[in-house]
Amino acid sequence: MARIYKICPQALWRDAEDAGRFTGAPIDRQDGYIHFSTISQVAETAVRHFAGQADLLLITVEADRLGDALSYEPSRGGDLFPHLYGPLPLDAVIAVDALPLDSEGRHVFPAGLLPA
Secondary structure: OOEEEEEEEHHHHHHHHHHOEEOOOHHHHHHOOEEOEOOOOHHHHHHHHHOOOOOEEEEEEEHHHHHHHEEEEEOHHHOEEEEEOOOEEHHHEEEEEEOOEOOOOOEOOOOOOOOO
């Protein structure tokens, strides 16, 4: 069971829940796909693209539920990143967790998610 991760502002995610699907953040819509990270990529994604931002959520998605719309493509440093070409169906989401900041402004991931 492969999982992928999306870091998302709380307000944007609440709008998606109301709409019944997630069509992406502005950068996703601009690029034509929804950006995700694997477990080994998500912490660096938080640092590079969301440093110091509060009110974020970590959305955990069951990748196998996305079918052919999900593609792994080279990006940062040649790593293959998951990209979803189309809206994210909410029934593929298996967890929504707060991504708070610690006293030094770093994101705190849910216990047991990232290697120590």
